[in-house]
Amino acid sequence: MVQFRSVLLVDDDADDQELFAEALATVDKDADIYQAQDGLDALEVLRHKHPPVPDVIFLDLNMPRKNGIEFLTEVKKREEYNDIPVIVYSTSPNFKEQTKELGAVHYMVKQNSFKALCAELKQVWSQPWQQ
16 A cells, blocks of 8 residues: 655645545545645645655646646656656546646546545555556
C-alpha cells in the first residue's frame, strides 16, 4: 500500500474540501492534508515548502485565477515538482485523456456519496503509483 503522508488538495469549494478531508481521515488517519484554493495558491504552497512538499496532489479543474489544467501544465514542467503524483479530482469526466497527457496519474470524478469517495480513496491508496 502506498504511504502518502502529505496530501495537497487544490479545490476552491469549501464543501468539497471538507468532504475530502473527512474521507481521507477515514481511509488513512495518519495522512496530513493541506489545502489550496486554486492553482496560484497551490504554487505558493509548493514554492514555500511549508507545509512540506506533498507526497501527492489532488487537483480540481474548475477554479478561479489558475485552473487545474493550467496548474498541472505548469507543475509538470518544473523539475522540482515533476515527480509528485497528481490525481485529478473533478466533477467533470471530460478531461481524463487531456490530464493524463499532461502528467496526471489518475482521474477521479467527484462522488456525491461519502461512502463512494472513501471507496475511491482506498483504491487510490492501494495503487503502486510510480514516482
